[in-house]
Amino acid sequence: MQYEWFQDDNQIIIRFEIKNTRLSNINVDIADLVVKVNVLDKKFVKTVDLFAPVTEGSVKYGNNILEVQLNKQTPSKWQQLKPELTKEEIIQRRQEGELLKQKQQKEDLKIQFDKHATQEQMRIDDNQRKEIDSIKLKQKQEAEDQIYSKIDQKANFLQVNKQEYQSDEDEEEQEIQEKKIIEEKQQNKAQVKEVNQKNEIFTEKDLKAQKEKQQKPIPEPRKAAQVQIPFTDKVYPHLAAREQHFRDAPLPRQAKLTQKDYEDRQNPLFLKDKGDELFRNKDFYSAMNAYSLAFKLDQNLIICLSNRSACHLNLFNYEECFNDSQAVIEYYQNKQIDDHILQKCLQRKQVCLAWKGSLDECNLETYQDVINQRKQSNQYKNQGDSFLKVSQYDQAKQMYHKGLEFDKENEGCLSNLGLLYLKTHDYANAIQYIDQCIHKVEPFIQHVNLNPQIEQSNKKGFDLLIKNYLRKATSYLSLNQEDQALDAIKSALKIEPLNDEARTIFNKIQARQQKQQAIKMKDSATQKLKDKQYQDALHQYNQCLQQITPQEDLIDFLAVLLNKCICLYFLEQYDEILGACTRGIKLIQSQKNKVLAFQAISKEDQQKLDDYLIRFLCRRSNAHLKQSQLYHAIADLEEAIKLDPQNEALKKDLNKIKPV
DSSP: OOEEEEEOSSEEEEEEEOOSOOGGGEEEEEOSSEEEEEETTTTEEEEEEOSSOEEEEEEEEETTEEEEEEEESSOOOOSOSSOOOOHHHHHHHHHHHHHHHHHHHHHHHHHHHHHHHHHHHHHHHHHHHHHHHHHHHHHHHHHHHHHHHHHHHHHHHHHHHHHHHHHHHHHHHHHHHHHHHHHHHHHHHHHHHHHHHHTOSSOHHHHHHHHHHHHSOOOOOOOOOOOOOOOOOOSSTTSOOOSOOSSOOOOOOOOOOOHHHHHHHTOHHHHHHHHHHHHHTTOHHHHHHHHHHHHHHOTTOTHHHHHHHHHHHHTTOHHHHHHHHHHHHHHHHHHTOOOHHHHHHHHHHHHHHHHHTOTTTOOOSTTHHHHHHHHHHHHHHHHHHHHHHTTOHHHHHHHHHHHHHHOTTOHHHHHHHHHHHHHTTOHHHHHHHHHHHHHHHGGGGTTTTTOTTSOOSTHHHHHHHHHHHHHHHHHHHHTTOHHHHHHHHHHHHHHOTTOHHHHHHHHHHHHHHHHHHHHHHHHHHHHHHHTTOHHHHHHHHHHHHHHOOTTTOHHHHHHHHHHHHHHHHHTTOHHHHHHHHHHHHHHHHHHHHSHHHHHHSOHHHHHHHHHHHHHHHHHHHHHHHHTTOHHHHHHHHHHHHHHOTTOHHHHHHHHHHSOO
16 A cells, blocks of 8 residues: 655644545554554455554545544654654553553543533533422412412402592592682783783883993904914825825725727727836836727727837747737738838837847847957857856866957846856856846846736846856855745745745755754854753753754764664663664664765765764663663673774773673
8 A cells, every 4th residue: 555644743644545434444543653544345454554653633535545644742843754663662652652542442441431421410400409399389370379369258258448538538639629729810810900000011120230241341243363273294195095004005996997988999990009117117018908999990000009018028028029020021011112210110029139149130220330349259158158168167267258358238148157156166257247147138028027918038148147046055064054045945946936946945944954953053062961961951952853864964864863872871861761772773884884885985974983983882882781681781782892802992881791
């Protein structure tokens, strides 16, 4: 059963290829350190041992692929999926994982039983509570019925007496109210007689109130004044001001088109005038669309083709400009008409030929001196290219410099000089000429990304720019200036994100930066080891081992592993020492078994590997001795003495522990 795996800091995904089955026929058993896949209908089982502990995630099956997603217990990057352990260690590891899983299952089952028992007890208590409440409610109702029956009898007796007493009170109140009404009428008649006798409308109180109002001063009218109200500046001048500007301004709604607007869009003259207005505003893409639509509606409106060629020329699309100019020239030549439009198109055609590099066909009288200089410069450039192909660097360098004497801005000479210095390991000069080429080419491709739907003819400038960015990154990488190399390669990836060479260099830069971080962390851990801060040093050594891979940096990996063993020894973690030493010994032995690869290593590195092997054997012997495993300790020391027979310290240690 084939499988592949992917990972990030928090999870790992394993994909198994299982054909012609269903998810119901697949049993996935996930333990702490083991994943077991059992295909029932195929009668096939696959067991995968994991590098570190995981927790259960999700399982999906589709398109003949089983995807098992697992969550890492400790976030980190794994160096490999499977651990490098012996068969006995793997079996013990699986048994321990199975025991942990069974223990967890028992705990989960106990929790479920406790939960079920609690729910049953709550249900029984609830039923009993309901029965008690119903009995209480029934007794309460009976007591209330008895009380209300007695109250009804008393109420009937009191109601009869109350009606008789109330009728007597109503008669007395009615007589009192009638007397009050008669007295009020008599008082009103007396007041009317007094007013008629004096012939006065207002009383003395009214006259006093009027005099007080007249004595108060009248306020003066308000004076005119100028009030200046300051307004804050608009954040977006083309939109109405708003109270909050921390969000992007809303886009204006598109106006609804009227019947006249639809008619204008079908009018080629209107579209031509619209294109002219857009061209004057330097909106070349919109102008180009307007001219194209106008020419599609009226094939005789040849001026639209001429104006569209001008748009292409401003966008450095020399192929499209050449085609439109050639169509206009053929139209006027067939009509045998000489017009200023024809002269403009002839001139644009010559400019396009110059841009394409066809300098022999180009005939621009105004720029004839510049064209002749570029021709002579290109001749020397072509000679330099021929020398560069056969690795004659000195002759190629002379030709390129002669070409630059005629045309200092010849991007071909600048680019190839950068390549030549890169091949001769003169990285400073390579960067200098590559930068000059980049500054020359960059302004002419600034419009390429504006409209990806239009096929750009200046893709050659793109390719030249990407090449120079790659060469610049390689030069900086050779000078160990990773930050500058990373900036250069990011510029190349902005232009072409799927460029394989750029991706390769980018990964190489990241690996080198990661290695530098690991070396700094190793130095810090070594200092803490000297200061006897063993726990902190061990933590940093483990982080170093996660960032360094033995396939690429075996010497550094083994050095960190040896220092880790020292920390483990002082922390009395002897089982961990045995595992680390065994791993280091296996890595060294596997490297020695690769005869050709081992011979390709320098003698200094070969001596380091032999020295590291002796150290691993000694430290594993010390760990065995601390665990009272005398036989294994003696065997490791004897193996170390075979590698270094003249080492007296090893012989003394062996004599101390070897029985007489």
